[in-house]
Amino acid sequence: NAGVTQTPKFRVLKTGQSMTLLCAQDMNHEYMYWYRQDPGMGLRLIHYSVGEGTTAKGEVPDGYNVSRLKKQNFLLGLESAAPSQTSVYFCASSYRRLAGDEQFFGPGTRLTVL
Amino acid sequence: DAKTTQPTSMDCAEGRAANLPCNHSTISGNEYVYWYRQIHSQGPQYIIHGLKNNETNEMASLIITEDRKSSTLILPHATLRDTAVYYCIVRVGGGTSYGKLTFGQGTILTVHP
Numbered sequence: 001n002a003g004v005t006q007t008p009k010f011r012v013l014k015t016g017q018s019m020t021l022l023c024a025q026d027m028n029h030e031y032m033y034w035y036r037q038d039p040g041m042g043l044r045l046i047h048y049s050v051g052e053g054t055t056a057k058g059e060v061p062d063g064y065n066v067s068r069l070k071k072q073n074f075l076l077g078l079e080s081a082a083p084s085q086t087s088v089y090f091c092a093s094s095y096r097r098l099a100g101d102e103q104f105f106g107p108g109t110r111l112t113v114l
Numbered sequence: 115d116a117k118t119t120q121p122t123s124m125d126c127a128e129g130r131a132a133n134l135p136c137n138h139s140t141i142s143g144n145e146y147v148y149w150y151r152q153i154h155s156q157g158p159q160y161i162i163h164g165l166k167n168n169e170t171n172e173m174a175s176l177i178i179t180e181d182r183k184s185s186t187l188i189l190p191h192a193t194l195r196d197t198a199v200y201y202c203i204v205r206v207g208g209g210t211s212y213g214k215l216t217f218g219q220g221t222i223l224t225v226h227p
Contacts, residue, residue, distance in 0.1 A: 004157075033214075042201065042217030043158065058214065090157050103150075103215060105157030 002026055004106035006091050012112045013081045021076040021109050023091030030096045032074040033058070033103070034066060036087040043090060049074055050096070081113045118202045123222040126196075132189040134221050136202030139183040144206055147178060148215070149187045151198040158201070158217075161187065192225045199223075 007022040023032065030051050035043040035058075045058030047066040055066045063085060065077045074093075078085060089109045094101040119137040126132040138147065148163040162169055162176045164185075169176045175188040189196055199220040 042219060043215070044217075045214050048214065092157075102160040102163070103158075105159070107157055108155070 004091055004093055004104050006089075006106040006109050008109060009107065010110045012114065013078075014114050015082060017081050018077070018079050019081065019111075020078075021089055021091075021111075023074045023076070023093075023106060025072055025074075025091075025093040025104070027093065027095075027104065028071070029093035029104075030071075031094045031101070032068065033092045033094075034064070034074065034076045035090045035092065036060065036085075037090060037108075038087050046076065046089075081111075083113045085111065086113045087111060118204055118218055120200075120202050120218065120221045122219065123224070126189075126192045126223060126225050128194060128225055128227050129191055132192040132196065132223060132225070134187040134189075134200050134202075134223060135184065136187070137184045138202070138204045141182050141204050142206075145204050146206070147176065147182075147185050148203040148205065149174070149176065150201045150203065150215070150217075151196075152201070152220070153195075153198040161200075192223075194225050194227065197223060197225045 004025045033048040034046040037043045044060045046060055046064050047058050049055045049068040052071040067075045091106040092103040094103045146163050146165050149161040150158045152158045162171055162174050164176045178185045199222050201217050201220040203215050
């Protein structure tokens with residue numbers, strides 16, 4: 001049981017390049033999330049998904065796209081990277097529960113855009 | 115979701131209890147109190163959550179005041195590995211609402227030998 005895994009762990013891009021971050025979970029969770037964390041700040045939600053084939057915008061979605069073609073995978077895409085997207089990206093997943101839910105986080109992807 | 119207020123930083127001696135306060139005076143009746151922590155450079159880790167009753171698990175205890183306007187996370191025997199940023203988050207429970215977590219600045223807990 002690997003939990004939540006993220007690929008890659010580190011990446012350096014040049015402005016304008018594109019890339020895809022992969023998040024995978026093996027806990028059969030319905031919900032998945034992408035957050036970003038800038039230095040000295042808390043996490044901010046980029047996009048989320050409440051089930052396979054569905055996605056929705058979080059609080060900072062501009063410049064990112066997502067897809068959830070399979071329940072266990074949630075992809076975050078940067079079509080044209082900008083220096084402002086330099087950050088640490090965390091993926092998380094959770095069950096859908098009535099009485100509160102625990103989110104499981106991956107180890108993060110450290111992205112630098114030059 | 116209700117806003118929370120936490121002290122910026124706290125210190126604790128190893129082996130002693132760490133009591134981390136959180137103020138959430140605007141909490142609504144259907145909002146839960148969650149605690150997460152983030153050890154340096156790692157992803158956040160869930161600790162505990164509760165609605166109105168006190169809760170305890172293998173990691174910590176959560177004490178919620180009767181009016182639910184504040185709470186305290188208790189780490190009963192802090193170790194050096196408990197040094198982390200601790201986030202108190204208030205949000206509506208699961209079910210039909212998605213689990214968006216709003217992370218504030220948190221409390222930096224430093225455990226000293």
